[in-house]
Amino acid sequence: MKDFPYDNIVHLSEPELIRPRMSRSRRAAQFKPFAALQGFEEMIAESSREKKEKKELSEAEREELDEKLQFLHHHPDKSPALTVVFETDEGEKQIRGTLVKLDLSMGMMKVGAQRIAIRTIRKIEIMENLDSSYTKNG
Numbered sequence: 765m766k767d768f769p770y771d772n773i774v775h776l777s778e779p780e781l782i783r784p785r786m787s788r789s790r791r792a793a794q795f796k797p798f799a800a801l802q803g804f805e806e807m808i809a810e811s812s813r814e815k816k817e818k819k820e821l822s823e824a825e826r827e828e829l830d831e832k833l834q835f836l837h838h839h840p841d842k843s844p845a846l847t848v849v850f851e852t853d854e855g856e857k858q859i860r861g862t863l864v865k866l867d868l869s870m871g872m873m874k875v876g877a878q879r880i881a882i883r884t885i886r887k888i889e890i891m892e893n894l895d896s897s898y899t900k901n902g
Contacts, residue, residue, distance in 0.1 A: 819851075821886065832888045836866050845891040848875050850884040860891070 768774070821829065836844065847860045861876030871882045 819886065825887075829885060829888060832890065833866070833868065833882065836863060836888075836890075837868055840866070846875055847887075847889040847891060848873070848880060848885060849887040850880050851886060852884070856886065 836842075836846075843862050843864075845861070846863055847858060849856060849858045851857075859875055859878050859880075861878065863873070863875055865872075865874040867873070868882070873880045873882055873885070
């Protein structure tokens with residue numbers, strides 16, 4: 765029969781420990797999961813949250829919105845007071861304020877301190893009758 769490879773140490777007694785044994789609960793704590801990426805779980809939960817379905821504008825609503833944007837673009841010196849309804853991840857939001865900037869090439873509008881992507885705008889209401897050439901119905 766083949767010799768057992770540890771024959772020379774099998775008969776020795778168990779070595780005496782220098783430090784006391786760790787309790788099971790402390791030992792288990794070493795293997796607890798930890799958040800290596802803080803905020804990652806919240807980000808995943810946020811992204812998996814059901815997004816509200818965005819309402820598509822009708823052709824007439826799109827044309828009216830386009831007319832108002834063009835009017836505002838061609839009258840930058842007027843700084844009109846506006847009410848803008850736009851979509852966010854949480855749903856529809858409405859803001860009232862003065863038009864600060866309109867950049868059609870960048871697709872952005874700034875009303876007060878709020879920057880709004882033009883693609884998210886659902887409705888614009890011009891509060892002041894700035895120009896007799898502009899009417900709601902054309």
